[in-house]
Amino acid sequence: MDELSQAQLDDPVLKRIRDAKQGVECIGPDDSELKPFAPVWDQLEIRGSQLVRVAPANSDAAQVIQVVLPRALVPGVLKQLHNAPTGGHLGVQKLQGKIKDRFYWPDWFKDVRAWVRECADCGSVKMHGGTPRAPLEQSLTSRPFERIAVDILGPLPETGLKNKYIMVVGDYFSKWTEAFPLPNQEARTIARVLTEEWVCRFGVPQSLHSDQGRNFESKLFRELCELLQIHKTRTTPYHPQSDGLVERFNRTLLTMLTFFVEDNQLNWDALLPYVILAYRSSVHASTSVTPYKVLFGREIVLPVDVMLGLDQGELFASVDDYVTGLQKTLTTVVEAVKRHQSRAAAQQKRAYDFRATCQFYSEGELVWVRNKLRRRGVCPKLQRRYKGPFRVLERLTDVLYRLISVEGGPEKVIHFNLLKPCTSLSAVAAPLTVGSREQARQSLRQHDATWEDTNRIHQRAAETSRSGDARDPAPLHGDAARGGAAAGGPEGRLPGEVDGRGAAEQRVVHQSDATWEDINRSAQRFPETKGSGDSSNPAPLHGEAARGGAVGRGSGGRIPGTVEEPRAVEQRVVRQRRPPAWYKDYQVEF
Template sequence: MWMDPMVEYLKDGKLPANSVKSSKIRKEASKYMLIEQRLYRRGFSSPLLKCVDSEEAEYIIKEVHEGVCGTHIRGRALAGKIARAGYYWPTLKTDCLDYVRRCDTCQRFADSHQASAEQMYIVTSPWPFHKWGIDILGPFPLTPGQLKFLMVAVDYFTKWVEAEPMATITAERVKRFMWKKIICRFGLLAEIVLDNGTRFASSTTAKFCQELHIRQSFTSVEHPQANGQAEAANRVILRGLRRRLEEAKGRWAEELPQVLWSYHTTPHSTTGETPFCLAYWSEAVIPVEIGEPSPRTALFEPTANEDELRANLDLLQETREIAHIKEYAVKTRVARKYDRKVVYRDFQEGDLVLTKVTLGAKKNKLTPKWEGPFRIAEKVGRGAYRLEHLEGRRIPRTWNASSLRRQATRARIDRPTLKLQDPKRTAQETDLGSED
């Protein structure tokens, strides 16, 4: 026990044979005193601090942290509270920090990570309508037709958006939407990016995509950034609907075409071109050009129009290539800035982790933020991992590192670290303040 050498010196004047240890005990002796054969340390937070062994320390930490009056406070505040209560051992602060880090309850209710766990990866499409992302918006206020959801699809190259209001979202409706809004209008696509909803991951959707040789790419659970193009389109649609509707929220389905039209005829920040131009080879005529004639409407010549359109077709490929280069340059700058704030979190196969509780599983404000534990089964890459239950059963979808938290298991406080520490360190750890 760490107290024995000091007790023997204060009681009988005995010192260890080792000269270094004996010198340290002599220097430290002025900070300790014996009262009824019990060792106490002179402190700052209280006149005397009772020195305890490892078993007593474990009980004290557990009682203060999670006992009758415990509220699972953080490590430094826990150490300060114990010191103010009148207890001391050399590794008080270290043990409190370690205990809180391994506390199962504290881990499940811990705050989510603020910094990203993985660098940003640039996603582009090689040509128009090759790659689409689909997402669901809603629920919205009910319309007269009982519509409350919005299915949104966006092309990764032109940024063209297709959207359709729906009363319910089913796998059959997803299939019909893809056929009517994408394939019949823009041709077969090569890849579709989807989230992990049951309507997207169903056998109906999988069979439909397989028959048409469309590759399904699923985002990691609770990581919508992987379908960032669709998320960006969602924000534009929501912002437009809010500002057009104001208080008449039930008319959102009626206002949707105007919002999409405005989006399609506005230059995109990454390409510098409008989605309409990249999709249909020329700029659309907008209402203001009729109310106040623009040069092309005022000077329009039907005989020369065909030649102008042919010239536009000849220059279309160059326009698209320039737009593609601009987009890549903008995304590269954004990624470089984003990566400076990344705090990498890497896991290995076999590690035990907790997963962020999904939105569907959250019941109220008091619901835990993390659940588990699960085991890392496979490292997929780009911050994605496949998980399995402890009994070996695989979890269907991948999880991103930003939604994972390494689980620490609890250990007893009987480690060999409970020994007399350096005087400067122990003096600093004796008087500990609380934290919020």
């Protein structure tokens, strides 16, 4: 007897089917153990020493002989047909096709979908659906030089003056931009040029934004900002879009230089003042005026104006008259810039959010993080696209999340666009501990500071936690809120831990030693959100439903009101789009 036949004999359900087919045992019509095989009962046969299903032929396929697979062999078969090199980690349809030609067991197609969905290797490589795209976050300024952005462009070909880099500084309000050639990008050089060429000319800005370059995160640059009382912010890892002012200007600057550099490309630093003049004297799309006029209240006099003898502006009888006229002009220009920027920002947000696919993550969820790290000697096309999984510790803003790896390590602040839900059950969650609020604030400031003020972030969280709205039940606290280990639940999961059903649909396992009456009372605490949307409490479970008895199967083969484990209440949760971890933000089906 072969191994498969012996496995069928060792399976108690398949052994009963074999005995029934051979006339050894009589099966009643109400036998619950064999009920899953009822739809294909007439197709089951004993051929040789194996129990098989003879799938009838139809217009799409010929007759197929399927071996009835014991439950004990299902994981091994799925692993061989999907995870092995001969399986290739292909998708659901291809795996279902392989199974359909060879094997049969009840609800096999559901097991195939779950196996592919919960495959950790597929989660770290494949990109399902469209790219995550959070709604656009904007920060408008109200006066010139209130907030500036700094970036380093290069390296470029070394010129005769030994310059290899360009330091770009831009003002968020007026769009006035400076470009300084640098021989290197060391923190000392950047700090000196920024102080001498910008601060000494335009004054100290209130806020300075940069990327996460080591020169901008150095101790010297940090001390310079503290000395001048400049609020320093930075982009999140691998998300330069939040530094879009100078990033977009870099592309424009390189395009302009391309037209005028010599063939050896060694004179680009000599061309910088001229191309910057062209940019400052051009109308900006967001302000509808030139950067020069925003600062000086008049248009710049270009060489062509002098050549053709064009009117170079109004003449004033005295300095006082000029100052008075300039004040009126600048007031008008600044108000016009504010209106145009607000209108342009709204238009940009509508265009950007049109393709937004934001689905927020709650505290304790597992996510994958897009792997944009490029290593020497490793082909990017063959490396895994995601790393992790990571656990969500805190939602800082609408688009920023504080994460930590399930294997431990430093905390990170990552943008939503670099995340995707982790649906792998094999992701082992390590116990987590969250320090004090001061430690969290210090960690964010030193390692993962973002464009949003950390004090404002934690103040918002404190106000939320102190809110006394009677409609909001108490938030999750302690290990349950953090997804940490409190006690082992069924199937080795932790209380409050996501079991891998994705961002939109999850099962949350709550540890409970309560009786069925206590479970019945706890069910009443969940608001009835499905159906009419009434906030009244649902009716408690009674009778067989409250005791876990079978009262008929619901959608997806579930039995309403049943609990499979005596120490756990399993509830199917559909999370809404607004994600804070409060009970009222979930729809619960019983």
